[in-house]
């Protein structure tokens with residue numbers, strides 16, 4: 001049976017019968033049937049009923065160069081014809097994995113010149129935990145084991161990834177976090193800042209790191225991990241005072257700074273990496289998503305020179321890796337993708353033209369009666385839906401209004417995500433000004449529909 005012969009109802013019946021989805025309440029979904037996406041081009045998706053949908057989330061924050069780039073298809077095909085698979089274990093490499101490692105050392109911050117490949121951002125963060133501990137043990141400090149992360153962070157869904165993450169709903173399933181991972185607060189000024197100024201609040205939240213290090217003892221802390229901008233937590237943009245203080249604390253206490261660039265990387269902020277935007281010098285830097293624009297699964301941990309030197313000179317064998325670490329086809333596609341971003345100056349264009357254009361329009365949404373705050377940076381944006389703008393009070397129960405808004409937008413042909421009552425966007429970086437206008441018009445319509453549904 002070919003794909004063309006299936007109706008939406010056929011797909012949904014088969015889906016319900018056989019497919020267990022990630023992050024899905026199946027009972028709820030089976031009652032109405034899954035959304036079936038069949039094809040895509042540029043910034044648009046088409047579902048199995050032929051509806052055209054503007055994808056303001058770039059898939060899951062990943063399709064940075066947009067859908068339908070033939071060069072990426074060609075790169076995969078050519079590599080699969082030459083060498084579809086060979087492993088990189090046991091002192092072996094393939095040309096694409098070497099080429100990609102070199103290319104990444106060029107585009108990432110200056111002191112990051114080695115790459116360790118995985119297949120997902122979650123695995124990259126598992127690698128961070130193992131690598132950070134192995135690094136300190138190699139330096140004769142085996143007690144430096146604890147990784148400090150933040151509440152409401154998202155670092156993936158494996159045991160270590162979900163433990164690093166600060167999502168209480170995830171921790172509640174499966175006895176997480178695993179030992180040796182602990183959390184401090186997040187710099188979510190709009191939600192938690194109260195009467196503090198953003199600057200004061202940013203400093204206060206950064207200083208929680210110092211308090212935690214002192215509580216645990218510096219000799220026990222291996223690393224601090226954070227997203228430059230918290231993505232899945234609701235596009236939480238830290239106050240300007242936050243990152244300089246965090247960087248300073250990590251340096252003073254000699255703990256590794258891990259910048260999880262899985263979302264912020266490859267142009268999302270208008271710079272190549274969130275670390276470039278905030279002038280960070282991470283010791284380890286997990287990357288994924290925009291690395292291949294989602295065309296094939298691939299991720300990596302970029303490693304700073306002083307860390308790679310220890311791993312290489314003193315670490316012996318690192319007993320870690322996956323069958324598909326540095327998969328040749330995924331590496332070839334990632335190379336082609338990074339070259340598209342670089343050669344077509346897509347990130348510069350976001351930085352100087354479309355990013356400012358998008359942000360100007362996005363910020364104006366704060367005038368809508370439902371929107372308490374509109375914030376954003378580059379090609380990231382968030383809207384806080386609130387009942388009372390002055391007190392920043394949300395609707396009760398939290399999440400219902402966001403879900404309504406998300407569903408209204410979808411009916412209007414727009415994918416926008418709801419994190420509780422925070423609406424977020426992360427569009428493909430190739431979105432044009434006309435497409436931005438179209439997106440904003442649909443967001444306004446979605447907000448209007450949601451608002452009239454509440455007051456009527």
Ligand SMILES: Cc1ncc(COP(=O)(O)O)c(C=O)c1O
Nearest residue numbers: 120121122154155156260262263
């Ligand atoms: C910041 C961050 N880190 C890690 C991950 C996990 O990546 P993956 O879903 O590829 O495992 C994500 C996924 O959204 C993420 O946003």
